[in-house]
Amino acid sequence: MMARDRSLIVAGAIFALLLVAPYGLGLIGQGYLTGLLMRAMLLAIAALSLDLLVGQGGMVSFGHSAFVGLGAYALAIGLQAGIDSLLLLTLIALAVSGLFALVTGALALRTSGVYFLMITLAFGQMTYFTLTSLAAYGGDDGLTLWSLATLFGSDVAQNAGQIYFVILAVMVATWWLVHRIGQSRFGRVLRGARDNPERAEVMGFSVFRYRLTAYVIAGMIASLSGVLTAQQNEFVSPALATWQHSGDLLVILVIGGLGSRNGAILGAFFVVIVQDLLGAVTPDWRLIYGPLLVLVVLFAKGGLNRLFAPARQGPAA
Amino acid sequence: MSLTLLLIQCLNGLQYGMMLFLIAAGLTLVFGVMGFINLAHGVQYMVGAYLAFAFLHLTGNFWLAALLSMITALAFGLLLEHVIFRHLYGRDHLDQVLATFGIIIFLNELAKVLFGPATLSLPVPELLSGSIPLTPELRYPVYRLATIGAGVLVAGLLYLAVGHTRVGMLIRAGATTPQMVAALGVNIRRLFMVVFGVGAMLAGFAGVIAAPIFAVEPGMGDNILIVAFVVIIIGGIGSIRGAFLAALMVGLIDTLGRTLATQATGLVLPPSMSDQVGPALASMLIYILMAAILVFRPQGLLPAKGAA
C-alpha cells in the first residue's frame, strides 16, 4: 500500500510539473525544451500501451511502432483526402490500427515467447516497408502536412494552439486507463496468463482471446501517439515505424520498470533527456548510448521505478 | 516480361536466398542450441562486409582480404560472446533483446564514424569479374553465380557437419533437449562457443561475399536480420534444412515479387493504381508467406525434431 501511495504521489508530482513547465521554461527563455517534453510525452503514451502487453501480459512485442506509424499516416492520408476534423481522423486511426492489430495479433498469438517477438518484429517491418512504398504520400521521404487537423474547428490541437496540453491530457488519460485496465477483471486474467497460461486455461479463460484483446487495445492507444506525433511534427515519415523505434519503446519500459505504475513515463523522460544530453556532447552519441543500454541490462534490474516504489515489482515475461 | 529477364530474376533470387541462408543458419543454430536470441547477428554481417573493405585496402588482394575478414569476424564474434553474451544466456529474452539492441546501435554508429555514412562498394575480384552466356542472349555475372555456388557449398558442409560429426550430434541434441546434453557431462560452455563462433563466421562470410554486390553501409545488417527471422520462422526454428528451404523460398519470392507484382496487379487494376499497389504488395509478399505458414504450419516447414 505504501508503495502504491508513493507511486501516486510521484505521478501527481510529474503531472503537476508538466502542467506548469511550459510557463516556467518560457520565462527562463528555454522554450525549445517544451518540444523535448512533448517528444517524451508522445513516447510515454506509446510505451504505456506497450506495457499493457509486455508488463501486464508478458507478450514481448517488437513491432509496436507499426501502430504509431499507422496512426500518423491515417492522419496524414485523411488530411490529404480533405478530412480535417481531428476527432474523425482519430476514429479512423483507431479503426485502422485496431483492425491491423486484430489480424496480425491473431497470427502472432498462435505462438508465444521469442516466436511472438520475431513475428511482431516482422509485421512491424512489413508496415514500415509498406509505408515507404506509398509513393503518393512521400514514400521514403515522408510527407509534410501543409494543413493540420482541427478540434471542433479550432487550432487547439496544433502547435499554433495548445497542443502541449492536449498531449499532456492524452498521456494522463492513457496512464489512468492502462492502470485501470491492469487492476480490472480483464487485467487480472491477463496477468494470470502471463504468470502461468496453462493454469489460466484450466481456470476457464481462453488465453488467446484475452491476449488478442490486449493486443488490439495496445495497438489502438499507440496509434493515438502516432496521430498526435504527426500533428505536432507537422510531418509524417516511415521512420516512425522503424524497428529501432520499437526497440526504443522496449528500452523505455525496461529502464522505467516493467509493469509498474509510472515506469513508462519515467523511462520515456529518462531516455529522451539522456539522448538529448549525449547529443549535446557529441554527434556520435550512439557510441555511448549503445553500451549504456548493455550496461543497464547487465547490471540494473528493476528500472527507475524502483527508486520510487521498491516494494512490488511485476516480474518480467 | 521476357523469359530471359525471368531467368535472371530467378538467379538473383537464388543468390539472395543463399545470402539469407548463411545468416539464418547461424541465427537458427544459436537460438536452437542456446535459446539465445541474438539481434546483433545482423551486425556481424555488416562487420564482415566492412572488414572485407578494410582488408582489401590494406592488402589489395580480395582473396587474402576475404580470409582475413573471416578470421577477424570469428575472433570478433568470440570476443562478443566472451565479454557480453555469455552473461545473458540464463536471462529472459527481453534482456537478451535489449542488450543486443544496444550492441547494434553501437556498431552501426561505429561503422559510420570509421567509414563515413556513405555507401561503399567493393570491386568484384578479377578472377570472377566476367560474365558467362547462359543462353544466346543472356549473360550472367560469374561472381553472382560463384556466390550461389559458395552458398550451396556451405549448406552442404553444414549439413554434413551437423548430421555426421560428434559436435553436430551434440548440436542437434542441444537444439531439442538441452538438459540432456548438460546431463551427459558435455562442456556446454565450449559447445556454445563453437556454435556461436560458427554462426558469427557464417554471418561474416555472408557479409564478405555480399560486399561486391550490395551496398556496404551502416545499418546494412538490420533489414536482412529481420528477413532472416522470417526465414527461420518459415523454416522452423533450430532447423538447418528448414532454414535452407525457407531462405530459397523467401529469396525467390521477394526478388520475383518486386518485378512481377506491379504487372500482376496491372491485370486487375488500372495502371495508376497498380503503380501504387504493386510495390506495396511486393514488399509485403514474404510477410504474407510467413502469415500463411503460421496459419497452416505454426511450427514451420521443417521443424527440428521435438521442438515445439
Added chain:
Amino acid sequence: MSVLEIRNLSKSFGAVQVSRDISLSVAARQCHALIGPNGAGKTTLIHQVSGVLRPDAGRVLLDGRDITADPIWRRARAGLGRTFQITSVLPSFSVRENVALAAQAKAGSSMRFFAPAAAEAGLNRCADSVLERIRMADRAGVLAADLSHGERRLLELGIALAGAPKFLLLDEPMAGLGRAESLRLGDILEELRREIPMLLVEHDMDAIFRLADTVSVLVEGRVVARGTPDQVRADPAARAAYLGDGGSGGAAGGAA
C-alpha cells in the same frame, strides 16, 4: 446418471499405445481412483479428459454433454476442475488473488476493463470461503511464490474448487507431501467427495482406501481390473501389475 463418462478412449504416440479402449464412468457423489505403475498412462488419460491432449478415438462426456472436441478453457467453463501433478499456481499473485481469479471465471464476463477486480465483494467472499475450506484463510495475503510445497498443493486444490466444478480431476494431489500434510489434504478431500464427484490419480494407497468408492487399475494403457478397493486388492491382475511381473508396465515409456 454419471457425471463424467469416458467411452472407448484410445490414444497413441507413434508406435506406443498409451490409452487402449478405456471406458470409465463416475456417478454423482462418487470418488473413482485410478492406479497403476509409472508409465501406465494415467496422466495421459487425465490430459485427454481435461483437453491438453486429443484422443485418437473415443469420447468424453460431462453431465451427458460431449466435450471431446472442446478446448481446455471451455471444458473448465462446463464444470471440469483439475489439479496438476506438478504444482501449477500463479506465483506473482497472492493466495487470495489466485483463488479469486478462478472464481472470476464462473462469475460473469471477465471482459470488464474498468472496475478494480480486487474490490469485488462477491469474488472476495467466494475466495475467502474456499480458503476456509482448504484451511488457508490465514495465508490469504501471501504471494503464492512464497508458499511451502504443501501449501501450494492445497492452493492448487483451492483454485480448482473456486471454479465451482461439477467434477474434479485430481492428478496425484498427495505428490511430495509429508505424512501430516497428506492427512490434512485427505481430510479436506473426504469432506469434498460427497459433494463433488472426482477422478483421483494417486500412489498413496492409504488415501485410496480412505477416499475411493471404485478403483480402476491401468496397465500399459488398458484397464486390467476394477472394483471396490478391497476387491482390487484381492484381484490377481492388479497384484501382478504391482508385484512381481509389473516390470513390463515401465516399458510403455515416459508417457505418463
